[in-house]
Amino acid sequence: MGIEEIWTEKYRPKRLADVIGQGNITKRLESFIETRSLPHCLFAGPAGCGKTTTALCIAHELYGDKIKGKFLELNASDERGIDVVREKVKEFARQPAVDTAGLFRIVYLDEADALTKDAQHALRRTMENYSHICRFILAVNYSGKIIPPIQSRTAVFRFSSLKEDDVISYLKIIAKAEKLKIDEAAYKAIMKVAEGDLRKAINILQLASTSKTIDEDVVYAVTSRADPAAVKKMLETAISGQFRSARLQLLSLLNDHGLSGEDIIKEIHSQLFDLDLSDRQKLEMIERVGEYEFRLTEGSNPHVQLGALLAQLALIGKK
Numbered sequence: 001m002g003i004e005e006i007w008t009e010k011y012r013p014k015r016l017a018d019v020i021g022q023g024n025i026t027k028r029l030e031s032f033i034e035t036r037s038l039p040h041c042l043f044a045g046p047a048g049c050g051k052t053t054t055a056l057c058i059a060h061e062l063y064g065d066k067i068k069g070k071f072l073e074l075n076a077s078d079e080r081g082i083d084v085v086r087e088k089v090k091e092f093a094r095q096p097a098v099d100t101a102g103l104f105r106i107v108y109l110d111e112a113d114a115l116t117k118d119a120q121h122a123l124r125r126t127m128e129n130y131s132h133i134c135r136f137i138l139a140v141n142y143s144g145k146i147i148p149p150i151q152s153r154t155a156v157f158r159f160s161s162l163k164e165d166d167v168i169s170y171l172k173i174i175a176k177a178e179k180l181k182i183d184e185a186a187y188k189a190i191m192k193v194a195e196g197d198l199r200k201a202i203n204i205l206q207l208a209s210t211s212k213t214i215d216e217d218v219v220y221a222v223t224s225r226a227d228p229a230a231v232k233k234m235l236e237t238a239i240s241g242q243f244r245s246a247r248l249q250l251l252s253l254l255n256d257h258g259l260s261g262e263d264i265i266k267e268i269h270s271q272l273f274d275l276d277l278s279d280r281q282k283l284e285m286i287e288r289v290g291e292y293e294f295r296l297t298e299g300s301n302p303h304v305q306l307g308a309l310l311a312q313l314a315l316i317g318k319k
């Protein structure tokens with residue numbers, strides 16, 4: 001990709017109004033910004049739904065282009081414990097303010113739920129010691145992992161995982177700006193892999209963008225995920241009793257597409273439910289898949305194990 005800018009940065013919104021899919025959260029924050037007052041905040045939600053982006057938008061709206069020295073981003077799991085966090089906050093609070101006089105600064109602490117309970121108590125004291133200068137925004141996956149004294153001192157904002165339509169519209173804006181040739185099936189494939197994580201979805205789009213045209217094959221190739229259609233065909237071939245042909249298809253998935261045994265078995269598992277078989281046959285097959293998945297995670301040879309699994313499926317299919 002050379003010196004090309006990372007799209008997750010290039011297309012990150014700068015204003016709260018442009019953050020998508022988090023409806024009333026952005027409205028609530030806008031009203032804080034109007035009055036130039038902000039409580040300490042707890043942002044809870046899954047990866048890639050806009051927590052960091054929202055915090056940066058708050059900073060942009062408050063400080064405009066004088067953001068330097070006003071926004072400190074730390075990661076609780078990188079910073080090797082609360083002592084480092086405390087030192088960095090201290091240093092940050094000590095810097096002389098640039099103009100925006102009187103306005104607090106923002107400390108964004110990502111993965112705050114990685115801190116132990118003791119460390120969280122120390123964090124709470126740090127928040128109190130610096131609350132005349134700094135507002136803290138803590139980001140977590142689950143608010144339940146945060147000690148009650150911190151929860152009660154923060155305004156909690158629950159971010160939701162983004163909806164498929166929202167993610168696809170966002171990707172389409174980027175695709176247009178980057179002049180990509182991409183079809184609908186490719187968007188669906190990206191969604192399947194990214195599962196509501198917009199960061200992941202944008203990264204996949206950028207990886208795929210080195211192809212002249214982007215279809216679902218390109219998406220599965222850059223994400224090293226098994227193409228569902230290819231796996232389905234292999235399963236149907238095996239179950240109809242054409243074992244040799246199914247095995248050749250397996251070899252192609254493993255060798256030509258560079259997939260791991262685990263990638264393939266994961267896809268087999270999710271496809272089995274939709275096959276045209278009796279419930280009894282499905283149950284038997286699912287049980288076998290579980291057994292072979294275990295062998296693969298223990299490091300057995302995927303050619304041998306998946307070949308054996310196909311043979312088992314062929315036998316069950318005959319019953």
Ligand SMILES: Nc1ncnc2c1ncn2[C@@H]1O[C@H](COP(=O)(O)OP(=O)(O)O)[C@@H](O)[C@H]1O
Nearest residue numbers: 008012019020047048049050051052053198199
């Ligand atoms: N709700 C959203 N609105 C707009 N862009 C978003 C949203 N959620 C994620 N993104 C995009 O996805 C990338 C990652 O978002 P980020 O805010 O860092 O996620 P996280 O919730 O993990 O902090 C950024 O490029 C950002 O532009």
Ligand SMILES: [Mg+2]
Nearest residue numbers: 051052110139
């Ligand atoms: Mg983040």
